[in-house]
Amino acid sequence: MLAILLVSAFLSGCSVSPTGRNQLTLYSEDTMAQQGSQSFEEMKQQLPISQDTKINRNVQCVAEALLKTAELKPVEWEIVVFDQPDTVNAFALPGRKIGVYTGLLDVAKTDDQLAAVVGHEIGHVLAHHGNERVSTTMITQAGLAILLIGLQTQDMNSPELTAALTGGAQIGIILPFSRAHESEADTIGLLLMARAGFDPKASVVLWQNMSQAGGDGPPQFLSTHPSNESRIEGLESHMDEAMALYREAAHHPQCPAR
Numbered sequence: 001m002l003a004i005l006l007v008s009a010f011l012s013g014c015s016v017s018p019t020g021r022n023q024l025t026l027y028s029e030d031t032m033a034q035q036g037s038q039s040f041e042e043m044k045q046q047l048p049i050s051q052d053t054k055i056n057r058n059v060q061c062v063a064e065a066l067l068k069t070a071e072l073k074p075v076e077w078e079i080v081v082f083d084q085p086d087t088v089n090a091f092a093l094p095g096r097k098i099g100v101y102t103g104l105l106d107v108a109k110t111d112d113q114l115a116a117v118v119g120h121e122i123g124h125v126l127a128h129h130g131n132e133r134v135s136t137t138m139i140t141q142a143g144l145a146i147l148l149i150g151l152q153t154q155d156m157n158s159p160e161l162t163a164a165l166t167g168g169a170q171i172g173i174i175l176p177f178s179r180a181h182e183s184e185a186d187t188i189g190l191l192l193m194a195r196a197g198f199d200p201k202a203s204v205v206l207w208q209n210m211s212q213a214g215g216d217g218p219p220q221f222l223s224t225h226p227s228n229e230s231r232i233e234g235l236e237s238h239m240d241e242a243m244a245l246y247r248e249a250a251h252h253p254q255c256p257a258r
């Protein structure tokens with residue numbers, strides 16, 4: 001019965017990402033938007049929000065230029081700067097939410113570099129990566145449950161085997177998958193920033209800054225994120241296309257200084 005449910009979930013939930021990758025999205029846009037909005041509300045309650053007018057204006061301006069280019073309506077989006085100097089990060093959520101931590105602004109030193117990060121985050125939303133991630137996790141867990149029930153009936157079950165299977169699914173299915181999301185968001189973000197009139201070469205400088213600021217993180221094979229070096233390689237492989245879009249861009253955003 002569970003197996004039939006899994007197969008029908010696959011069939012009904014198949015879609016194609018902006019770069020042409022087949023993906024599994026089991027949840028409705030509304031459900032994802034609700035989840036995104038709820039998480040965002042919780043973050044706003046828990047974290048201090050930056051009251052720095054200059055910083056807010058600058059981040060707003062960069063994000064708006066990208067949203068407009070993606071044919072999204074900036075007025076419908078909530079863009080919040082969290083006052084977290086030690087967090088070098090940003091995110092975008094279904095439900096039209098963007099969060100930027102002040103720590104990012106030390107690493108993304110120019111508007112073009114900030115646009116590279118925010119463009120990447122918008123890329124995750126445009127490609128429905130959140131939906132795909134929760135859908136795949138759900139299916140993987142259901143698949144594992146079936147496997148474990150099968151093993152149990154054959155008297156082969158052991159805590160070690162369960163742990164090995166669960167860990168294997170994590171490393172074999174979920175991790176490479178997150179990396180596929182990262183490189184896809186990099187590509188979408190790169191082309192989006194270029195179309196919006198931000199210099200796409202700044203994306204490479206940004207990841208070089210990231211390396212200087214925080215090293216390369218955990219070993220790549222165990223990390224959900226590609227190394228900064230492989231990110232730069234991926235970005236470089238789309239740079240000609242991005243530079244052509246940048247040259248064609250109607251205008252170059254002039255955002256107020258931070």
Ligand SMILES: [Zn+2]
Nearest residue numbers: 120124182185
């Ligand atoms: Zn990402």
